[in-house]
Amino acid sequence: MAIIERPSEEVALAPSSVPEVATPSTSYGIFRRPVETTGWKSWLFTIDHKKLGIMYGVVAMFFFIVGGIEALLIRLQLAGPNGTVLSADKYNQMFTMHATTMVFLFVMPMAAAFANYFVPLQIGARDVAFPRINAFGFWAFCFGGIFLNTSWFLGGAADGGWFMYAPNSSVAFSPSNGVDFWGLGLQITGIASLTGAINLIVTVINMRAPGMSLMKMPIFTWMVVVVQFLLLFAMPVITVALFMLMFQRSFDATFFSVEAGADPLLWQHLFWIFGHPEVYIIVLPSFGIVSEILPVFSKKPLFGYPLVVFSGAAIGFVGWGVWAHHMFASGLGPISVAAFSVATMAIAIPTGVKIVNWTMTMWGGKIKFTVPMLYAVGVIVQFTIGGLSGVTHSVAPSDTQQTDTYYIVAHFHYVIFGGAVLGLFAGFYYWWPKMFGKMLSERLGRWNFWLTIIGMNLTFGPMHVVGLQGQPRRMYVWTENRAGEGFFNIGFWNLVASIGSFVLALGVLTFLINVVISHRKGTAKAPLDPWDARSLEWITTSPPKEHNFDRIPTVGHLDEFFHRKYEDRGSGDHHEFHQVATGEEVVANEEAHAESHIHLPSPSYWPILLALSLPIMGYGIIFNLFLLFGGAVLALVSLYGWGLEPHTAGDDEFDPPTGAALEVAAHG
Amino acid sequence: MADTAVHSDAHIEHAGHHTSTGLSNNKLAMWMFLGSECLLFGGLISTYMLYRGRHSANLGPDQVWDIPFTSSSSFVLLMSSLTMVLAVSSANRDDDRNTKVWLSVTALLGALFVAGQVYEFTSFYREGLGFTTSLFSSSFYTLTGFHGVHVSVGIIMLMSLVGMISKNKVVGDKKEVVELFGLYWHFVDVVWILIFTLVYLIPA
Amino acid sequence: MFTTGSKLLLGATVSALVGTLLYGLLVGGIMGTVGLVSLTVGLACVAGINISTRDANVAAEDAVTTSGLAASTLRPNASIWPLAFGVAAAVIVLGLVVHAVVVIIGIVLMLVSGLEWLLQSWSEGASSDRSHNREVRSRLAYTAEMPVAAAIGLGLIVFAFSRVMLGVATKSATIVAFAVVGSIVLLGGALISRSRGLSTPRMFGIFSVAGVVLLGGGAVMGLQGERDIEAHHTTAHYAELDECGTEEISADEHASQTVAGKASSAAEVILDDSGLFYELPGINQKRTGSIQLPRSSANNILFRNETNTPRRFIAELAEIEGSPARLCTALVEEGGVQLLTIHYPVPSFDPVVEESGGYALVVAGVDDRIEVVVP
Amino acid sequence: MSHSEDHDRTMSPLTTTTSRLGRMGRRTTLTAIAVTLGSAVLAGCATNAPQDTWKPAGENAQKIQNLQWPVFLTAGVVGVIVMAAIGIIVLRFRDKGQPIPEQTHGKAWLEYMFIAIPAVILAAIAIPTVGLVMALNSTDDTECIINVTGQQWWWEYDYEVSADGTICGFAPSAVEASPIITSGQVVIPANTKVLLRGTSRDVIHSYWIPRLNGKRDMVPGRVHFLRLESDTPGIYAGQCTEFCGLSHANMRMETVVLESGDFQKWLDNELEPYSAPAAGTLAAEGEATFVAQCSRCHQVNGLLDPNKGTLVVSYPDQFVYSGASPNLTNLMGRNTFAGASWDLLTPECRADVWDATPEEFGAKYLAGVTPECLNEIDLREWLRNAPAKKPMYADPTMLDETDGKTRGMPYLGLSEDQIDQLIAYLLERK
Structure with a gap:
C-alpha cells in the first residue's frame, strides 16, 4: 500500500483538559499552508493537475455558454434584413466578445484542461513540473476571463473586432473602456498561457516515464508540446502589441497615430504573427485527441505515427511564415503577397498528411462507432471542408474577393468548430469515464452528435453562399437591396x-x-477500460488517484497499454494479436507493486493570491492608479511568499505528533 | 512572473527524481522563459527599427545620443556580468560570504546602470524628447524602458537573494538558484548589447 | 467562533457591499462604484486577515487553552517599533509645518512601524519558544520586507546617482563620474572578497559609509540643481520663425538622412539637376506643375535630394488659423531622404488660401515650385 | 483465451448499437457529398445579387474568376474523394467480429505518395497565382486617376486633372477643368483603365466592388491602388469590408460605368457653374437655410452667401473629427446618400435604373433624381435626425475624446418647414 504524504484531514484537538505549554509545531493558524483535501478549500488552493484540469474545463465550459449566447444574439440580429434585436454598438461588442471568448476563454483553456489532466498521465508522471505555476496559470485565466467580461457592466465591452485593428482601437474611435478591458484581459490570460507553456514543455521534456522516448510518446502529448512551443513564442509578440495599444490609449503614445507618421499596418503584422500560430494553437490539441481516438476504435495503431508527429511540428513551424495571408487585401505589395500565398499553400501539405493518415488509420480496421469515434470522424469530414475552403483563399487574387466576407466566416468556423470544437467533444466522451469514473450516455451522446453536426452545417454551410454573394462580415444589418x-x-x-x-x-x-443525467446518484460506475484503450493514462484507476500511478510504469512501446493487453502470437511477417489480459488485470498488477512513500507537492495560497493581483492591477490601470499600486503590492508579496515557501510542506505541517496537538491562541 | 516562480518551485529534488534529459526542471524552464523573452525584445526592437526614422520635424536619434556616456554605462552593465560569474563560481564553491559580496556588487553595478538610464532619459527629456514627441521617441523609450524594468527586477531579485542567503532562507538548491539568477542576468546583458548596437551605434 | 473585532469588520464589509450594490444599481457612477468596490475589497481583506490571524486558531476561544494561557505566554521582547511609531507621529506634525514631502515620509514611517509592531507582538504570542516565534515572524515578514527593502535600496541608489550625474558640470564629467563610481564598486568588491578577515559588521559598515556618501552626494547635487541642459529646437520651431532657409540651423546637426516606410508615401518629391518634380507611387511618371492631394488626411510626402548640395524641403501652407505657415525638413544631404507629414484642413480654392499664395511644395534656394491642389 | 471472450462479452452492447449507427453515418455522408457538390455548382447561378463575387463584369474580376474556378473545382473534387473514402470506410470496416487487424504503423511509399500528390496539385495552383498577383498589381497602363478617401462611413472621390487639362482623358466642353468632388457613387468611363488612389482620414476601410475587382484596404497615412475597369455600362455595388466602427454596415459604395458620350455629359454637368435658385421660391429659402444650417460642413461649389455675397466655404475640420463631409454640389446627380446607405430614388425608379440594359443605362442614370422619383421618406428621416437613422458617434457624451467634434452628422433640430425648404433646394442640386 502506498503511503502518501498529505496533511491530515483530521482536526487536531486537545486530547485532554490538562493545560500544556504550546509547542511550535502546532502553534499558529496564520499562513500555515492549506491542508484540506476535501471541501471548497481543497479546490481553491489545490495544485493537483487533475483538479486544475477539471476546473479549467468547468470555467471554459461556462465561457463556451457565454460565447454561445453571444453567437445566438448575433444570429438573431441577422436572421432578417435590418435586424433590431441589437443596436449597432451592442452588435459590435457582441461579435468582438464572441470571438474573444471562444478563442481565448473557451478553446484554448479547454485544450489546456485536457493537456493539464492528461499529459502527466500519458507520460507516466505524478504531476506537472511546476504544480504551483500550474495553479497560478488556471487562476490567472479564470480571473482574466472574468475581468474581460466585467466590461459588459462597466461601460461596454470592446467593439473593434477580435483582431482590434489600429487605429480603430484608439481612444478617439473607441471611447469606452472596452478596448482597455480587452487588452488587459488578454495580457492576463496571456500570462496564464505563457506560464502554462513553460510548465508543460518542461514536464514533457523532463518527466517522461522510464523507456518513453520522444517517438513513443502518445500523439496527444506530442501535439500539446507543439502547441506549447507555439504559445511560448507567440505570446510575447501579442504582449508587445498589447503594451503598445495600452500606451497608446492610456499614456498618449503615438504608435498608431497616423498624424505622427505611424503605420497602422504595424499592428496587423504584430497581431497576425501571433494570430496565425494562434490558429494552430487552437486546432492542434484537437488533432491530438482525434489521433488518440481513431486508433483505439479502429483497433489499429495510428497510421504513419512519425509522419503525423512531424507534420504537426511542420504545421507549427510553417505556421510562423504565413501570417500575412490575413493581409492580402491590406496593400502589402505584390512580392510579399505572392510569397505568402505560396507559403500558405505549402502549409496545406502537412495538414493534408494528417487527414490522409487518419483515413488510412481507419482503413482495414475493426471500427466501433461509439460517440467519441463519431466525433473523431466528424472532425475529419468537417475539417476537410474547412481546409479545402482554406486552399481557395490561399490563392491571393481569389482571397481578395473572399476575405472579410461571410465566406471567411464559414471557413474558419469549419476549421475551428469542425476541427477544434468537435475534437474537444470527442475528448469529452472519450475521457469522461477516466476523469469522473462515469460513462456519458451513448444514446444521448448520439443525439448530441447529430444535432451538433446538423446544426453546425446548417449554421456555417450557408455562410459560404452568403459570403460568395458578397455579404461582408461584421455588419450589424444587411439590406434587401443587396440580397439578390x-x-x-x-x-x-x-x-x-x-x-x-x-x-x-x-x-x-x-x-x-x-x-x-450521467452524474445522477445511482448511475453505474464506468468500467476501468471501457474503450479497450491503448495509452498510459488508462493504466490507473478511474478517476486516477491523487498520485496518478501506484507504480510509475516502464514503457516499452508506443501504445504501451495495448501491448500489455495483447500479445503477438504470429511468426515472421504474420502477426496475430490475442488478448492476454484485461485492463482491470493490468491495473491490478500495477497496484500490487505499488511504490511506498510518495512525496506530493502541497497546496498553496500563493498562486491564487498572485493571480488575483492581476485583475486588480488591471482595474487600477483603467480606473484608479491607487488600485494599481495595491495590486502591485499584493503581487510582490505573493511572489515572495511563494519564493520562500517550500514546494512540499515541512514535516511539522503533516500529521500532527500525538499528544502535542494543542493550539493556543495568540495574543499580541 | 515565471522568473520568480521558477527558482522556488523545484520539483521534489530531495526525493531523488531524475529527469529524462538530466537537466533540472528549473533550468529548463528558465531557458524556455528566456526563449520567450527573446521574442518580446524581438517585437520591441522591430518596432523601434521600423519607427526610428519617423520623427519628421522633431528630434532624431543622432541629435540626442551621447555615445561615450552610453558606452560607459554599457561597460558597467557588462562588468556586472563578470561579477555575476564570480558570484556563481563562489556559490559553486559553497562560499556564502563571497557569493553575497559578488551578488551585492552585481546589484550595485546594475543599479548604477539604471541610474545612468534615468539620467539619460532625464537629459533627453530636457532636450525636448518626450515619450509622446514622435514615433521614434515612443518606440525608443518603450524598448529601453522595458529593458530597464528587466534590469530593475533583476536587481531586486539579486538583493533579495543576498538577504535570503544571509537568513538561510533559500528554497531548494542554493547553487542552482544563484546560477538561474545568473542566466537571467546574462540574458538581460546580452539584450542590452543588442540594443546598444542596433539603437545607438548603427546610424539611422 | 468569531471574535468581536472580526464581527465588526465582517459587518462593515457586508454593509459596504450592500452600499456598493445599492449605489451601483441606483446611481451607477463609475468612479463611485470603483471607490465602493475598493472599500469593500479592502474591508474584506482586513476582515480576512483578522479572521485568519485571530479566529482561525481553532482553540482560540477554547476554555482549555485560555486557562493554559498564562503558563504559555512569554514576556514580550524589547521593541523599537513603538519608538519609531512615535517618531513618525512627530515627523508628520513637523511635516505639516515644513513640507508636504515630510508628511508623506512620516506616513510611510508610521505605516511601516505600525505593521512591524503588530507583527512582532503577534509573533511573540505565538508560542513559548522564542526561536520558533522568530520563525513565525519571518514566515510572514520576509515575504513583505525583503522585496520592499530591496526596491527602496534600488530606488535610493538610482535616485542619488542620477542626481549626481544631472548635477555635474559637463557631459564629459558624467562619463568620468560613471567610470569612477563603477570602478570603485568593482574594486571594492574585489578587495572585500579577497580580505576574508573582514567581519560582517565591518563589511556592513563599509557598505553603509559608501551608501551614505552616495546618498549625500545625491542630496547635495539634487539641492544644487541640474546643470543647464539645452533644449534642441525642432525644425517646426524654425519654421515658425520663418528660418527655413538654405543656411544651417541647429536642428540640422546630426539630422537623420533616411526615412523608413516608403511604401506609405502619398508622393515622392525629387530634386535633381534638371529641377524639381514628383512621382506618384504606382505611376511611373515624372510630373511637374501641380499635385492633387486629399484634404484632411495625413499625407506623407518623401523628399529625395539628388543634387550635390544639401537642400531643405519646405511645404508652404496658407496663413490659416491653427495651422503653421510652413513646415520644413532639416537640411537634406546629397542622396538623403526626408519625410513630411502634411495635413491640409482647408481646400485650396478657399479665398484665404488663394490670397496667401496657395499651397506649394518648394525647396529653399530653388525656384521650381509644385502647386498643391486640395479639392 | 478466456480473457478475450470475457472481453468480447463486456463490449457487446456497444457492438450492437454501432451497426445502427453505421447506417446513419452512410446516409449523412451521402448527404454531405450532395450538399457540397450542389452548393459548388449552384453558387454560380444566383440571380441579381449585386455583390455576387462570381459574376465578373470587369477585366480584373474576370481574371480572378478564371483562376478561382479551377481552384474551387479542384478543392471540390479532393473533398469528394475524401468523403468517398470515409464513406467506404464506414461501410466496409465496421466491427463485424473480424479478427484484430494487423498492427501496421504505415507504409512508406503510400505516405510519400500522399505528400507528393497534394504538393503537385498545389504547385499547379501556385504558378498561375503568382502570375496573376503580379498582373493585378501592374498599373503602368493607367488612363484615368481618381483619388478616393475613406471616412467613417462614406467615401469621397476626387478626379485628378491631368497636366493637359483633361479628366480621365476627357476635356470639359465649356469650362476649364477643375477637380470634381463627389461621394457615394463614382462615375467612370467604360473601357478605360481607371486607377483608384486610395487613402483614409481615420480608420482602415476597404474598397470593394466585387464585380469589378477584388478588395483593397484603404489605410490612413498610406496610399493604396485599385484598378477598376468595365466595358459594360451599369451600376456596380460594393461595400466597405474592413470593420470601421459603428456604422460599418452602412458604408456602401457604387461604381457607375458610362459610355464615353454619357461620361462627357456627366463631366460637363459636374463642372457647370452654380445656379442659384430663383428668388422667392421655396428653394431660395432652402438656400438660406442651407447656408445657415449645413454649409459649415457641406460644401456646395460656387454657393454665395445670400446675405454677404461672399463665397461660402465649409470648414468641416472644425466640426467633424475626421475632417470632411460629403460635397453636395451635385447631390441629385447621384442617386444615393449617406454613404450610399439609402436611395434618393423611390424603389420603382431605382429598379428602373438598376435593371436598365447597358444601352439605355446612360440616359436613365444621367436623368438624376426627379421630383417624382425622390425618395422623400428616407431623406426626411435623415434630415430630422441623422444619428437615429445611421448609428454614429454624434452622442454628445462621447465627444470628450474628440475635442467636441462630432463623428458623422449630428442631430440638427431642423423644423419641418426647414426640411421642406432644404429638400426643395437640394432637388435642384444636379
Whole structure:
C-alpha cells in the first residue's frame, strides 16, 4: 500500500483538559499552508493537475455558454434584413466578445484542461513540473476571463473586432473602456498561457516515464508540446502589441497615430504573427485527441505515427511564415503577397498528411462507432471542408474577393468548430469515464452528435453562399437591396444559418443534459477500460488517484497499454494479436507493486493570491492608479511568499505528533 | 512572473527524481522563459527599427545620443556580468560570504546602470524628447524602458537573494538558484548589447 | 467562533457591499462604484486577515487553552517599533509645518512601524519558544520586507546617482563620474572578497559609509540643481520663425538622412539637376506643375535630394488659423531622404488660401515650385 | 483465451448499437457529398445579387474568376474523394467480429505518395497565382486617376486633372477643368483603365466592388491602388469590408460605368457653374437655410452667401473629427446618400435604373433624381435626425475624446418647414 504524504484531514484537538505549554509545531493558524483535501478549500488552493484540469474545463465550459449566447444574439440580429434585436454598438461588442471568448476563454483553456489532466498521465508522471505555476496559470485565466467580461457592466465591452485593428482601437474611435478591458484581459490570460507553456514543455521534456522516448510518446502529448512551443513564442509578440495599444490609449503614445507618421499596418503584422500560430494553437490539441481516438476504435495503431508527429511540428513551424495571408487585401505589395500565398499553400501539405493518415488509420480496421469515434470522424469530414475552403483563399487574387466576407466566416468556423470544437467533444466522451469514473450516455451522446453536426452545417454551410454573394462580415444589418433574388439570395440563407445556430445550441444543451443525467446518484460506475484503450493514462484507476500511478510504469512501446493487453502470437511477417489480459488485470498488477512513500507537492495560497493581483492591477490601470499600486503590492508579496515557501510542506505541517496537538491562541 | 516562480518551485529534488534529459526542471524552464523573452525584445526592437526614422520635424536619434556616456554605462552593465560569474563560481564553491559580496556588487553595478538610464532619459527629456514627441521617441523609450524594468527586477531579485542567503532562507538548491539568477542576468546583458548596437551605434 | 473585532469588520464589509450594490444599481457612477468596490475589497481583506490571524486558531476561544494561557505566554521582547511609531507621529506634525514631502515620509514611517509592531507582538504570542516565534515572524515578514527593502535600496541608489550625474558640470564629467563610481564598486568588491578577515559588521559598515556618501552626494547635487541642459529646437520651431532657409540651423546637426516606410508615401518629391518634380507611387511618371492631394488626411510626402548640395524641403501652407505657415525638413544631404507629414484642413480654392499664395511644395534656394491642389 | 471472450462479452452492447449507427453515418455522408457538390455548382447561378463575387463584369474580376474556378473545382473534387473514402470506410470496416487487424504503423511509399500528390496539385495552383498577383498589381497602363478617401462611413472621390487639362482623358466642353468632388457613387468611363488612389482620414476601410475587382484596404497615412475597369455600362455595388466602427454596415459604395458620350455629359454637368435658385421660391429659402444650417460642413461649389455675397466655404475640420463631409454640389446627380446607405430614388425608379440594359443605362442614370422619383421618406428621416437613422458617434457624451467634434452628422433640430425648404433646394442640386 502506498503511503502518501498529505496533511491530515483530521482536526487536531486537545486530547485532554490538562493545560500544556504550546509547542511550535502546532502553534499558529496564520499562513500555515492549506491542508484540506476535501471541501471548497481543497479546490481553491489545490495544485493537483487533475483538479486544475477539471476546473479549467468547468470555467471554459461556462465561457463556451457565454460565447454561445453571444453567437445566438448575433444570429438573431441577422436572421432578417435590418435586424433590431441589437443596436449597432451592442452588435459590435457582441461579435468582438464572441470571438474573444471562444478563442481565448473557451478553446484554448479547454485544450489546456485536457493537456493539464492528461499529459502527466500519458507520460507516466505524478504531476506537472511546476504544480504551483500550474495553479497560478488556471487562476490567472479564470480571473482574466472574468475581468474581460466585467466590461459588459462597466461601460461596454470592446467593439473593434477580435483582431482590434489600429487605429480603430484608439481612444478617439473607441471611447469606452472596452478596448482597455480587452487588452488587459488578454495580457492576463496571456500570462496564464505563457506560464502554462513553460510548465508543460518542461514536464514533457523532463518527466517522461522510464523507456518513453520522444517517438513513443502518445500523439496527444506530442501535439500539446507543439502547441506549447507555439504559445511560448507567440505570446510575447501579442504582449508587445498589447503594451503598445495600452500606451497608446492610456499614456498618449503615438504608435498608431497616423498624424505622427505611424503605420497602422504595424499592428496587423504584430497581431497576425501571433494570430496565425494562434490558429494552430487552437486546432492542434484537437488533432491530438482525434489521433488518440481513431486508433483505439479502429483497433489499429495510428497510421504513419512519425509522419503525423512531424507534420504537426511542420504545421507549427510553417505556421510562423504565413501570417500575412490575413493581409492580402491590406496593400502589402505584390512580392510579399505572392510569397505568402505560396507559403500558405505549402502549409496545406502537412495538414493534408494528417487527414490522409487518419483515413488510412481507419482503413482495414475493426471500427466501433461509439460517440467519441463519431466525433473523431466528424472532425475529419468537417475539417476537410474547412481546409479545402482554406486552399481557395490561399490563392491571393481569389482571397481578395473572399476575405472579410461571410465566406471567411464559414471557413474558419469549419476549421475551428469542425476541427477544434468537435475534437474537444470527442475528448469529452472519450475521457469522461477516466476523469469522473462515469460513462456519458451513448444514446444521448448520439443525439448530441447529430444535432451538433446538423446544426453546425446548417449554421456555417450557408455562410459560404452568403459570403460568395458578397455579404461582408461584421455588419450589424444587411439590406434587401443587396440580397439578390432566387435560390441563392442572401436573405434565405441568413435565415437558415440563424435556424441552424439554434439547432447547434440544442446540441450543446444535449451535452449538458447528458452530463447531468450521467452524474445522477445511482448511475453505474464506468468500467476501468471501457474503450479497450491503448495509452498510459488508462493504466490507473478511474478517476486516477491523487498520485496518478501506484507504480510509475516502464514503457516499452508506443501504445504501451495495448501491448500489455495483447500479445503477438504470429511468426515472421504474420502477426496475430490475442488478448492476454484485461485492463482491470493490468491495473491490478500495477497496484500490487505499488511504490511506498510518495512525496506530493502541497497546496498553496500563493498562486491564487498572485493571480488575483492581476485583475486588480488591471482595474487600477483603467480606473484608479491607487488600485494599481495595491495590486502591485499584493503581487510582490505573493511572489515572495511563494519564493520562500517550500514546494512540499515541512514535516511539522503533516500529521500532527500525538499528544502535542494543542493550539493556543495568540495574543499580541 | 515565471522568473520568480521558477527558482522556488523545484520539483521534489530531495526525493531523488531524475529527469529524462538530466537537466533540472528549473533550468529548463528558465531557458524556455528566456526563449520567450527573446521574442518580446524581438517585437520591441522591430518596432523601434521600423519607427526610428519617423520623427519628421522633431528630434532624431543622432541629435540626442551621447555615445561615450552610453558606452560607459554599457561597460558597467557588462562588468556586472563578470561579477555575476564570480558570484556563481563562489556559490559553486559553497562560499556564502563571497557569493553575497559578488551578488551585492552585481546589484550595485546594475543599479548604477539604471541610474545612468534615468539620467539619460532625464537629459533627453530636457532636450525636448518626450515619450509622446514622435514615433521614434515612443518606440525608443518603450524598448529601453522595458529593458530597464528587466534590469530593475533583476536587481531586486539579486538583493533579495543576498538577504535570503544571509537568513538561510533559500528554497531548494542554493547553487542552482544563484546560477538561474545568473542566466537571467546574462540574458538581460546580452539584450542590452543588442540594443546598444542596433539603437545607438548603427546610424539611422 | 468569531471574535468581536472580526464581527465588526465582517459587518462593515457586508454593509459596504450592500452600499456598493445599492449605489451601483441606483446611481451607477463609475468612479463611485470603483471607490465602493475598493472599500469593500479592502474591508474584506482586513476582515480576512483578522479572521485568519485571530479566529482561525481553532482553540482560540477554547476554555482549555485560555486557562493554559498564562503558563504559555512569554514576556514580550524589547521593541523599537513603538519608538519609531512615535517618531513618525512627530515627523508628520513637523511635516505639516515644513513640507508636504515630510508628511508623506512620516506616513510611510508610521505605516511601516505600525505593521512591524503588530507583527512582532503577534509573533511573540505565538508560542513559548522564542526561536520558533522568530520563525513565525519571518514566515510572514520576509515575504513583505525583503522585496520592499530591496526596491527602496534600488530606488535610493538610482535616485542619488542620477542626481549626481544631472548635477555635474559637463557631459564629459558624467562619463568620468560613471567610470569612477563603477570602478570603485568593482574594486571594492574585489578587495572585500579577497580580505576574508573582514567581519560582517565591518563589511556592513563599509557598505553603509559608501551608501551614505552616495546618498549625500545625491542630496547635495539634487539641492544644487541640474546643470543647464539645452533644449534642441525642432525644425517646426524654425519654421515658425520663418528660418527655413538654405543656411544651417541647429536642428540640422546630426539630422537623420533616411526615412523608413516608403511604401506609405502619398508622393515622392525629387530634386535633381534638371529641377524639381514628383512621382506618384504606382505611376511611373515624372510630373511637374501641380499635385492633387486629399484634404484632411495625413499625407506623407518623401523628399529625395539628388543634387550635390544639401537642400531643405519646405511645404508652404496658407496663413490659416491653427495651422503653421510652413513646415520644413532639416537640411537634406546629397542622396538623403526626408519625410513630411502634411495635413491640409482647408481646400485650396478657399479665398484665404488663394490670397496667401496657395499651397506649394518648394525647396529653399530653388525656384521650381509644385502647386498643391486640395479639392 | 478466456480473457478475450470475457472481453468480447463486456463490449457487446456497444457492438450492437454501432451497426445502427453505421447506417446513419452512410446516409449523412451521402448527404454531405450532395450538399457540397450542389452548393459548388449552384453558387454560380444566383440571380441579381449585386455583390455576387462570381459574376465578373470587369477585366480584373474576370481574371480572378478564371483562376478561382479551377481552384474551387479542384478543392471540390479532393473533398469528394475524401468523403468517398470515409464513406467506404464506414461501410466496409465496421466491427463485424473480424479478427484484430494487423498492427501496421504505415507504409512508406503510400505516405510519400500522399505528400507528393497534394504538393503537385498545389504547385499547379501556385504558378498561375503568382502570375496573376503580379498582373493585378501592374498599373503602368493607367488612363484615368481618381483619388478616393475613406471616412467613417462614406467615401469621397476626387478626379485628378491631368497636366493637359483633361479628366480621365476627357476635356470639359465649356469650362476649364477643375477637380470634381463627389461621394457615394463614382462615375467612370467604360473601357478605360481607371486607377483608384486610395487613402483614409481615420480608420482602415476597404474598397470593394466585387464585380469589378477584388478588395483593397484603404489605410490612413498610406496610399493604396485599385484598378477598376468595365466595358459594360451599369451600376456596380460594393461595400466597405474592413470593420470601421459603428456604422460599418452602412458604408456602401457604387461604381457607375458610362459610355464615353454619357461620361462627357456627366463631366460637363459636374463642372457647370452654380445656379442659384430663383428668388422667392421655396428653394431660395432652402438656400438660406442651407447656408445657415449645413454649409459649415457641406460644401456646395460656387454657393454665395445670400446675405454677404461672399463665397461660402465649409470648414468641416472644425466640426467633424475626421475632417470632411460629403460635397453636395451635385447631390441629385447621384442617386444615393449617406454613404450610399439609402436611395434618393423611390424603389420603382431605382429598379428602373438598376435593371436598365447597358444601352439605355446612360440616359436613365444621367436623368438624376426627379421630383417624382425622390425618395422623400428616407431623406426626411435623415434630415430630422441623422444619428437615429445611421448609428454614429454624434452622442454628445462621447465627444470628450474628440475635442467636441462630432463623428458623422449630428442631430440638427431642423423644423419641418426647414426640411421642406432644404429638400426643395437640394432637388435642384444636379
